[in-house]
Amino acid sequence: MRLTMVGTGYVGLVTGACFAETGNNVVCLDVDAAKVAMLRRGESPIYEPGLSEMILRNAQAGRLSFTTEKLAAYQHADVIFICVGTPSDEDGSADLQYVLRVAADIADAIEAIGPTAAPKTVVVKSTVPVGTSHKVRDLIASRTKIPFHIADNPEFLKEGDAINDFMKPDRVVCGVESEHAAAVMRDLYEPFVRQGNPIFVMDVRSAEMVKYASNAMLACKISFINEIANLCERYGANVTSVREGMCADKRIGNQFLYPGLGYGGSCFPKDTLAVVSMGRAAGFECELNAAVHRVNQxxxxxxxxxxxxxxxxxxxxxxxxxxxxxxxxxxxxxxxxxxxxxxxxxxxxxxxxxxxxxxxxxxxxxxxxxxxxxxxxxxxxxxxxxxxxxxxxxxxxxxxxxxxxxxxxxxxxxxxxxxxxxxxxxxxxxxxxxxxxxxxxxxx
Ligand SMILES: NC(=O)c1ccc[n+]([C@@H]2O[C@H](COP(=O)([O-])OP(=O)(O)OC[C@H]3O[C@@H](n4cnc5c(N)ncnc54)[C@H](O)[C@@H]3O)[C@@H](O)[C@H]2O)c1
CATH class of the missing domain: 3.40.50.720 (NAD(P)-binding Rossmann-like Domain)
Structure with missing residues (x-):
């Protein structure tokens, strides 16, 4: 398939390189000309084990290229993946300006290109509050009458092990509203789930929520064990022993329960805040998630x-x-x-x-x-x-x-x-x- 990744950050680059690795023809588009120039020289702007080699291999095979030319990039694609950042706004809500900017660009490109044999599928891969993919859909539809399909496909890769996570995902989640989009997503992801891991096809809003719910749960585990660690310090217990004793219970498990300095990175802090903000916008106080963030800080x-x-x-x-x-x-x-x-x-x-x-x-x-x-x-x-x-x-x-x-x-x-x-x-x-x-x- 012919794919365009919009945004060459951790998600766009890894996704683009891995899809090229399975034989797709991938164009990566970014507004950052310096980044694109680096990538064209065969250098990766980020450190991620195995990524540079994969980029080089697929670029040399002619399946992966990098550009700042929007129209050409959108013309190329059967499927467009939006992979731009969704950082925290000042009030903790997700700042959607980059996603919506890209949606407007896509609409204008679809309008300029005119009807294609099969309508393009626009996939939101960025982590976005529930309802955002519909905003993207409605914004595009408000600027062009040419048909297209929408999907939400949250990404679960871990930095540091991103290639492995993408190539062998625990699960793939696709939110769709048409048979065509469901078929496109299945075709794209089937090579990655040969060992039987599931591709969940669901409605768009639930797919958006799966990503936040997953990150919020992981963040919660970290804050939980840190709170227990702080209690251990006050009562002369050793959290390493407590952890061992506790994690032997299969219902609890031993993953992601390591005490330390709290979580960081570009996802957990902002996604926990975004959950709280989603609740507030709906008149609902997400008290547990707010506490998870406070404990972490x-x-x-x-x-x-x-x-x-x-x-x-x-x-x-x-x-x-x-x-x-x-x-x-x-x-x-x-x-x-x-x-x-x-x-x-x-x-x-x-x-x-x-x-x-x-x-x-x-x-x-x-x-x-x-x-x-x-x-x-x-x-x-x-x-x-x-x-x-x-x-x-x-x-x-x-x-x-x-x-x-x-x-x-x-x-x-x-x-x-x-x-x-x-x-x-x-x-x-x-x-x-x-x-x-x-x-x-x-x-x-
Ligand atoms: N980093 C992770 O581990 C991870 C994992 C899962 C999901 N996510 C989510 O994926 C999204 C992207 O995260 P990231 O860490 O890859 O972001 P990033 O900030 O590393 O990269 C975003 C890229 O998008 C580019 N960009 C911005 N506006 C653009 C436009 N209009 N056209 C083209 N390119 C544009 C930027 O120049 C930048 O290179 C976020 O929503 C994030 O929450 C990230």
């Missing part, structure tokens, strides 16, 4: 009070080392990253910062120019008054602790990701503060 402050409790509120003349900038491992995405929130607090308290992250330092440079970039783990910690661990990259899990103790005489670690056993840290001679577990001090 408070988790960073709660962690920071541990740092202040040891080093004091005035950090002038002190330096903190940071391990991890990205909001989670295997991505360079720092949107809403807890690490950035902690670094901002450190800088505001007068501290200097030296941070290491395997792939996110370039983005850190843009967000917080005052933060120094470390060459490696040990350079970040060298001479620091304390080390803060803010992302659970695999390469942070088993460092050389004797080397770390040598370069960082303070031997003070605040671990926001519970990477190590407390007993081991005591034995290695560190003062070690983590989440939901009592601190230990093995310094001699």
């Amino acid at each position: 408070a988790q960073r402050s709660h962690f920071w009070t541990k740092v202040e409790g040891v080093l004091g509120k005035d950090l002038r003349g002190k330096r903190l080392g940071f391990w991890g900038v990205a909001f989670k491992p295997r991505t360079d995405d720092i949107r809403e990253a807890p690490a950035i929130a902690l670094m901002e607090r450190a800088l505001a308290a007068g501290a200097a910062i030296r941070a290491f992250d395997p792939v996110a330092l370039e983005n850190l440079g843009k967000a917080l120019p005052a933060a120094e970039h470390a060459r490696d783990l040990y350079h970040a910690a060298e001479g620091a008054n304390a080390l803060v661990i803010s992302t659970e990259w695999n390469e942070f899990r088993a460092p050389d602790f004797s080397r770390l103790a040598t370069v960082m005489p303070s031997k003070l670690i605040f671990d926001g990701r519970n990477l190590y056993r407390r007993e081991a840290m005591h034995a290695h001679g560190f003062a070690y503060h983590s989440v939901g577990r009592a601190p230990v001090d093995g310094r001699r």
Whole structure:
């Protein structure tokens, strides 16, 4: 099939590359000319394992191309996927200006191109409040009388494992209002569900809701375990043991129940707020989702009070080392990253910062120019008054602790990701503060 992806962010690029991989002819359209130029040179503007290779392979095979030319891109397509951002507006609602701008562009292009053999299918892939795909449909219909089909197809990929998630999805959700759109979506996705995972075809509004309900549930799990971790700290329990005991119950399960610094990234924070805002717009208070967000934001402050409790509120003349900038491992995405929130607090308290992250330092440079970039783990910690661990990259899990103790005489670690056993840290001679577990001090 001939497809056009509108927006070459995490979703548009991964979706475009994976659809090209199964033999479709894909054009990726973006208004950001610099991004498109990079992609044409064969460079990926984002770090996502396996993505660069997939882009290059499919571009060389002639199945994947990049453009800023709207009319040509829309002319090319049997199916148009809207994959632009839906960030939080000031009041927490989803800002739909990019989606609606694209809808207007599509309408004008359909009108200019004229009738085609089969009407084009316009698929909303961005995460949007319930009713938005109908707004897109109505906006297009208000600008052209040429027929088209509408669908909503939320995306569930995880940054850091996006290709795998797209190639082997747990499920595919398609909201449609015509047999034609249902058939198009089934044809497109069947190669990805050969092992029998379901393609759910439903009404458009329910499809839109599935995405928010899924993200809200995952966010809820994280805030839940963080609240339990905070309770553990006050009652001398160890959240690692509590978690084990609790998660053995199959009804609870062990996924997504890790205490830490709370969730970040471009989805959970904004989608939780959007759920609350959807409720408010309908005169309904989503109290649980509002609390999930409050607990999440408070988790960073709660962690920071541990740092202040040891080093004091005035950090002038002190330096903190940071391990991890990205909001989670295997991505360079720092949107809403807890690490950035902690670094901002450190800088505001007068501290200097030296941070290491395997792939996110370039983005850190843009967000917080005052933060120094470390060459490696040990350079970040060298001479620091304390080390803060803010992302659970695999390469942070088993460092050389004797080397770390040598370069960082303070031997003070605040671990926001519970990477190590407390007993081991005591034995290695560190003062070690983590989440939901009592601190230990093995310094001699
Ligand atoms: N990032 C994720 O992990 C993820 C996962 C699932 C769903 N989503 C949802 O998918 C959507 C996109 O997310 P993202 O992280 O890929 O966004 P992004 O911000 O990384 O990328 C959006 C892209 O759209 C481009 N764009 C904006 N207006 C345009 C226009 N008029 N025409 C063409 N291009 C335009 C921007 O230049 C940018 O490159 C959001 O609604 C998000 O909530 C994201």
